[in-house]
Amino acid sequence: MGTMEMVAAADGREQDDILLHIENLKVGFQTTSGFVRAVDGVDLKVRRGRTLAVVGESGCGKSITARSVLGLLPEQNTVMSGSIAFKSRTGEVLDIASLPRRGKRMRSIRGAEIAMIFQEPMTSLTPVFTVGDQILEALRLHTPVRGAQALARAIELLEMVGIPEPESRLKAYPHQMSGGMRQRVMIAMALASNPSLLLADEPTTALDVTVQAQILDLMRGLQDELGMSVVFITHDLGVVAEMAHEVAVIYLGQVVEYASVDDLFERPTHPYTRGLLNSLPRIGATERLVPIAGSVPDPREHRVGCRFADRCASRMAKCDTPPPLIKLPHGQDVRCWLHENEGGTQS
Amino acid sequence: MLSFIFRRVVQMAPLLFLISVVSFVLINLPPGDYLTIKIAELEARGDSGAQFILGQYRERFGLDLPIWQQYWIWISHFVTGDFGRSFEYEREVGTLIWERMGFSVLLSLSTMLFAWLVAIPAGIFAATHQYRLGDNLLSFVAFLGLALPNFLLALLLMYLSVVVFGWSVGGLFSPEYLDAAWSPAKFVDLLKHLWVPVVVIGTAGTAGLMRLMRGNLLDVLRQQYVTTARAKGLPEGKVVYKHALRVAINPLISVAGTMFPAIIAGEVITSVVLNLPTIGPLFLRALQVQDMYLAGAILMFMSLFLMLGNLLADIGLALADPRIKLS
Ligand SMILES: Nc1ncnc2c1ncn2[C@@H]1O[C@H](COP(=O)(O)OP(=O)(O)O)[C@@H](O)[C@H]1O
Ligand code: SF4
Ligand SMILES: [Mg+2]
Numbered sequence: 001m002g003t004m005e006m007v008a009a010a011d012g013r014e015q016d017d018i019l020l021h022i023e024n025l026k027v028g029f030q031t032t033s034g035f036v037r038a039v040d041g042v043d044l045k046v047r048r049g050r051t052l053a054v055v056g057e058s059g060c061g062k063s064i065t066a067r068s069v070l071g072l073l074p075e076q077n078t079v080m081s082g083s084i085a086f087k088s089r090t091g092e093v094l095d096i097a098s099l100p101r102r103g104k105r106m107r108s109i110r111g112a113e114i115a116m117i118f119q120e121p122m123t124s125l126t127p128v129f130t131v132g133d134q135i136l137e138a139l140r141l142h143t144p145v146r147g148a149q150a151l152a153r154a155i156e157l158l159e160m161v162g163i164p165e166p167e168s169r170l171k172a173y174p175h176q177m178s179g180g181m182r183q184r185v186m187i188a189m190a191l192a193s194n195p196s197l198l199l200a201d202e203p204t205t206a207l208d209v210t211v212q213a214q215i216l217d218l219m220r221g222l223q224d225e226l227g228m229s230v231v232f233i234t235h236d237l238g239v240v241a242e243m244a245h246e247v248a249v250i251y252l253g254q255v256v257e258y259a260s261v262d263d264l265f266e267r268p269t270h271p272y273t274r275g276l277l278n279s280l281p282r283i284g285a286t287e288r289l290v291p292i293a294g295s296v297p298d299p300r301e302h303r304v305g306c307r308f309a310d311r312c313a314s315r316m317a318k319c320d321t322p323p324p325l326i327k328l329p330h331g332q333d334v335r336c337w338l339h340e341n342e343g344g345t346q347s
Numbered sequence: 348m349l350s351f352i353f354r355r356v357v358q359m360a361p362l363l364f365l366i367s368v369v370s371f372v373l374i375n376l377p378p379g380d381y382l383t384i385k386i387a388e389l390e391a392r393g394d395s396g397a398q399f400i401l402g403q404y405r406e407r408f409g410l411d412l413p414i415w416q417q418y419w420i421w422i423s424h425f426v427t428g429d430f431g432r433s434f435e436y437e438r439e440v441g442t443l444i445w446e447r448m449g450f451s452v453l454l455s456l457s458t459m460l461f462a463w464l465v466a467i468p469a470g471i472f473a474a475t476h477q478y479r480l481g482d483n484l485l486s487f488v489a490f491l492g493l494a495l496p497n498f499l500l501a502l503l504l505m506y507l508s509v510v511v512f513g514w515s516v517g518g519l520f521s522p523e524y525l526d527a528a529w530s531p532a533k534f535v536d537l538l539k540h541l542w543v544p545v546v547v548i549g550t551a552g553t554a555g556l557m558r559l560m561r562g563n564l565l566d567v568l569r570q571q572y573v574t575t576a577r578a579k580g581l582p583e584g585k586v587v588y589k590h591a592l593r594v595a596i597n598p599l600i601s602v603a604g605t606m607f608p609a610i611i612a613g614e615v616i617t618s619v620v621l622n623l624p625t626i627g628p629l630f631l632r633a634l635q636v637q638d639m640y641l642a643g644a645i646l647m648f649m650s651l652f653l654m655l656g657n658l659l660a661d662i663g664l665a666l667a668d669p670r671i672k673l674s
Contacts, residue, residue: 070578076477102583111580123571126590127670141580173669189579 018087019197019229020046020069025082025097027064027073034300038064040253041082043325046197051223051230053244053261055237055276057296061253062233063119066199070110071101089113089196112142115190119202121183125174132170135189142193157188162218180211184218191222201233216242237280241265249273252299252307255325258333269334271312306337314338351673352662359654363647367425370646371418374639381434381637382410407432408640421640425647431640435632440644443629450519451626455610457541458549459603466553467596470560475587477565485557492554501547501620514539517622547617548610556599563595597668604660608652
């Protein structure tokens with residue numbers, strides 16, 4: 001087998017392996033105070049059975065990216081472009097971005113093949129229905145089980161997410177449960193249909209530290225057990241190390257670095273990633289934390305050149321032109337002119 | 348639940364007592380009293396029985412006694428179902444109210460039904476079409492409904508009813524059915540008359556309810572659990588009607604409790620304009636001429652309705668919203 005063929009085969013395998021491929025996703029909002037570029041050309045690949053962490057400061061477009069995948073953006077004043085290719089169970093590859101968001105096809109994916117859990121467990125469940133009702137509703141929507149079988153399955157799901165006395169908890173209303181328990185219920189509901197992809201939008205941010213650790217353990221265990229893919233959104237690099245296989249670092253609506261979790265922590269390449277890592281508290285560290293200078297700029301401002309420029313210590317003349325995502329030879333992508341000559345291809 | 352209802356009913360007693368004292372004092376407050384005028388009138392007509400009637404009233408209600416004793420006589424009879432006598436009509440208050448209460452309740456319930464049947468769908472439509480043509484149009488109509496005085500609306504609809512439909516208006520029945528026994532034809536005749544006051548009295552309330560429904564639903568539609576419901580794969584209709592509406596409608600249940608007595612009290616002007624055989628005009632007249640036992644009894648009944656309405660609304664709300672605990 002020649003080298004060329006080997007590369008082609010590897011490429012083919014990689015293609016098979018990719019469940020979700022977001023390309024050049026742009027989302028903007030027309031507001032009374034101007035046009036907000038919430039997502040500005042995001043590219044992401046989610047592989048089967050893997051966890052991709054999406055990291056970035058608050059407001060950089062993580063939630064909007066995740067919501068785009070389920071067609072959950074606000075209907076008014078939203079402009080969206082790009083493609084979101086998803087490999088459906090049926091084997092066909094769908095461009096979710098082009099599906100009518102209220103249509104049947106969109107709904108056959110929502111909750112069935114791609115499920116989502118959110119940052120605010122306290123308000124994520126409808127307050128006037130019992131936990132059981134809401135899980136059974138998901139089962140009715142996406143699975144053939146009914147009646148006693150459905151009930152048994154709901155109990156099984158609650159057991160799976162570590163809720164004690166699942167039978168009696170089915171009859172509980174959300175307000176009778178703690179935030180951690182509600183997030184477990186959300187996870188159970190998300191798993192009702194055995195989705196191939198779980199979007200977790202900062203699922204532990206609102207929880208206190210011990211509960212956060214429990215939920216992270218649970219999610220890791222479930223991912224191993226069920227083999228689903230997970231997009232884990234967080235602003236906390238500490239959590240990334242525990243949860244992810246791959247990491248995408250987002251800044252102001254763009255991916256600035258993409259790497260395996262090991263690479264990222266060993267060789268953080270983009271100045272923004274380095275800044276994030278430096279501001280992370282480390283056990284036994286003696287040096288003071290170095291926060292990134294400045295704050296996230298207003299996404300309404302139109303900017304030319306590198307979006308990180310006004311906070312970057314390595315800024316140079318070239319940075320007035322927007323840097324492309326540069327593929328480094330060892331399989332790390334970085335959007336920064338500093339690495340222009342380290343080989344690899346540009347895109 | 349039962350102990351809650353029991354407790355609330357028991358709590359009503361002192362409140363009603365307080366209201367009865369205040370109403371009695373207020374009604375007795377203006378100078379002059381009806382009876383003196385009435386006697387003078389009767390004597391002027393040369394009615395020899397005047398002194399006799401006066402004597403009867405004096406004796407029955409203790410009108411020569413101090414006011415607190417008068418109050419006591421009134422209230423102790425009241426609780427046994429003897430509401431006193433109307434000076435003006437020279438009839439028992441109980442019978443007078445009873446004759447008109449049926450129509451008042453009918454009018455109030457019809458008005459509430461009308462308000463809800465119009466306001467809820469309109470509010471839902473406005474919320475789900477926020478800032479679009481339909482929403483703006485509904486907002487405009489609602490604004491008109493709130494701004495238009497009832498008497499004007501009443502005159503407008505009377506004109507419409509007579510000129511366009513050729514139906515007689517005023518009152519609740521056409522002359523030929525007034526004293527007739529109940530029959531399907533009489534019922535139809537009633538409906539032909541009823542819609543005018545229902546629309547007149549109900550318009551402002553409907554507009555208010557619609558705005559409330561729209562606002563609540565818009566608030567709820569922004570909630571995280573609505574996104575959860577969508578993310579689950581529920582069709583938009585179910586998201587709105589099952590998940591959002593079930594929460595958004597709860598505050599309207601509270602409003603319903605105050606609406607019923609508010610309509611009975613608020614129908615006065617409309618009923619005078621339209622000449623309806625309801626409580627409103629009776630109450631107004633009783634206040635004007637200081638027909639104190641009649642006015643007092645109506646006040647007491649309206650207070651009772653208000654309290655019962657609130658109780659019913661609280662029970663309804665507790666049934667509808669599991670987060671609310673009755674205590
Ligand atoms: N409906 C909206 N209208 C206008 N701006 C919005 C809207 N939703 C989000 N944004 C803006 O888009 C940007 C990205 O938001 P988001 O994806 O929620 O950030 P995060 O990374 O914290 O999840 C933010 O600046 C936010 O203010
Ligand atoms: S492109 Fe320039 S400004 Fe942007 S991160 Fe790299 S060095 Fe800094
Ligand atoms: Mg977010």
